[in-house]
Amino acid sequence: MACDILQIQQDNSLSCSQKLDKIQNLIQNIGYLPPGGLHHVSDIFEDCVQQEHAKSLETAYLISEETNILASSDLGRGLEAIGTHDINAVNQFTRQKIQGQDLKKAHYLAPLIPHLYRGQENEMASQMPDWYNTYSYFFIRSLKRTIEYYLEDRASKGDFDTELQVVQTELEDIAKNEDLDSTDAYQGRHKHDRLLKISLLLDDLEWDSKNTINYNEVKQNLSRYPNLEHLLTHNKPGIPTLRDHNQHPLTNLLRQEQDPNENPKTVQKLTYYNHCLELIAANGQSNDPLGTLRKKVLGRPEYESTIAEIEVISALRREFRTPNVDIEKQAPNGKQPDVHINTSSKTIWGEITIPRPQTSYQVARRYSLRTNPQDTDYWPKKSHLQKQILNKVESQIQPVKEDTGDLTMLVIKNEDSKVDKDTFQNYILGRLGLAIPEDPDAEPIVIRGETGLEYDDIDDYLDILVLFDTLNDLSSPPYIEGQVANLTDIDPTIIDQLVNVFNADELTPS
Known part of the structure; x- marks a missing residue:
């Protein structure tokens, strides 16, 4: 697959628009972009950004939908070229994507932000209040990815103190508008580490925005998934523990509005978990170690691995029949x-x-x-x-x-x-x-x-x-x-x- 992208990049008979079309078609046909091909796509962006800036930006977003864009991604050079060529168009593109507060769009857009605004931190800072007021989830996620980006580069390229100062100043102004004292976040910490200060203040803003959870609504939403209800109330109540975690992945799902028209992905995921748990305990398998599963699901470090176990056990029991598949x-x-x-x-x-x-x-x-x-x-x-x-x-x-x-x-x-x-x-x-x-x-x-x-x-x-x-x-x-x-x-x-x-x-x- 990487060689296909190399051929597209080196084909001088294709216009920039045609090259980008082929990249988009390749992603849509196979569902992903091989990591080895990102370097060549970055070259295409750099070569084509002047003629096809809008299409380059749309292609970058499409890639982010299918590929995890890391701080050190080979796509970085191309994304920086897109931002450098027309940052106003990037600003407009970002506003359009987050306007509807679509979680999925924000999730895919956020990893691009550190690359698109690299070297243009003043412009990024000017956009931050709008991002925060429009969709705080996107704001938090974008800033976190930016912190990761600078942290990755800091060991080899310096501390970026000048670049980060304007970001910190804007973040402090946003926190002040939310009645948060930035000095509380810095107290007792490394006073001269600007990146750490930004990270701590961002954490305070994130937790402050999550301090409005309606736990009655969480419990009401939970009641719609009877297998999860049983899992979390087996032996001793699990819901208070789930509530205390606040940031537990299940809490994040359950506290959201469950209108399928507004948030179908959340409903689908909870329904899928419920489907997986149908064949695990409470349904004739009284000897399953349900207490252990409940404990693991409520324990943040083991949440993902336990969900993986539940997925596999459910799939195996549907194929081989429940009596033939034992847990532990x-x-x-x-x-x-x-x-x-x-x-x-x-x-x-x-x-x-x-x-x-x-x-x-x-x-x-x-x-x-x-x-x-x-x-x-x-x-x-x-x-x-x-x-x-x-x-x-x-x-x-x-x-x-x-x-x-x-x-x-x-x-x-x-x-x-x-x-x-x-x-x-x-x-x-x-x-x-x-x-x-x-x-x-x-x-x-x-x-x-x-x-x-x-x-x-x-x-x-x-x-x-x-x-x-x-x-x-x-x-x-x-x-x-x-x-x-x-x-x-x-x-x-x-x-x-x-x-x-x-x-x-x-x-x-x-």
Whole structure:
């Protein structure tokens, strides 16, 4: 895919408008833009910003809908060119996007802001009051992404004290209008760290805006999802704990107006959670460790991983039937893998995980596998995906495999900037690369390098490796999609069932 974008960028027969059209069509057809292609899109923006400024800006927004734009994104140069060429048009575009207070539009626009306004902090500061008054969610999210951006660059490019001063001054004026004393935010802190001051003051503004939650409305909204109600009130009341968290993801969902015409995504997500919980406890499975699930759902650090477990268990039970799928069943060695499946021919023990990378990994996530195994940096340095798999295999899966001889499975949830579809596919099948023939008239050849499996020897203990993701559209099944890797040539019937479970493509290592 990256080579397709390179060809578009280098095709001199195409006008700028045609190049941007092709980029937009590519994204709409495949649903994402490969990270390796962002560099070439950035080149297109820089070359075309004078002729096609509006279309460049629209294309950047479309990319943000499908790709996580990081502080160090290869798209940065192109976005800065867009902002530098016509910042007034950027201002107008931003106002139009946030005018209707559409959460989705604000979510996608915010990551672009630090790049579009880089070097134009005075202009950004002049827009801040309007952003705050129009849609405070967008204001908070944009400023947070800006802080991340400067924090990422500060180690190598200085502290940006001059650039940030005007942003801090405007933020203090906004806080003052909300009767917030900025000196309270700075008290006892690093007085000379401007970036930290901005971050602390922004936190105060964010919490102040969230201090108007109607908890009666939260409880009323919660009552519309009876399975969630049961989950949060099992053994001892969970709703007060949920309320105390204030910023817990479920609170964020439940406190919003539940009019499907105004906020369909929130309703869809809650309905989907309710759907997943239908087959977990309270419905004839009295032996499920519901108390543990409730505790994890209410514990902020484990919220996402528990939701991933619930998604997988629900999907497995719908395919293999509830009596054949146990949660945290004790293995002979005393360990309790997340899931235990009885099929017609085999038993499968499975672990479910959602990676939690460090910021440094987010910056370089696409460099998951090096294509040259002789590279001295290749080994023993491992990618985040490799470390995640090896850790689970060694700690949970290998002991169960050695004691039982049953099939084993590891399920990983795909999360932006953590482990993505391309990384997973590269690990199983080998990383894609371009080979340039010696013949100058010959076309480049797409090849795959060696796989990560050749270096990890996990197939002695792991039979099935799965990556899945929750779809954006939760209005109807299949809800999730993924990839299922058959590592040890197991029964095709079982693989077919798992392909159905995860709405997946099958990957078979060569």
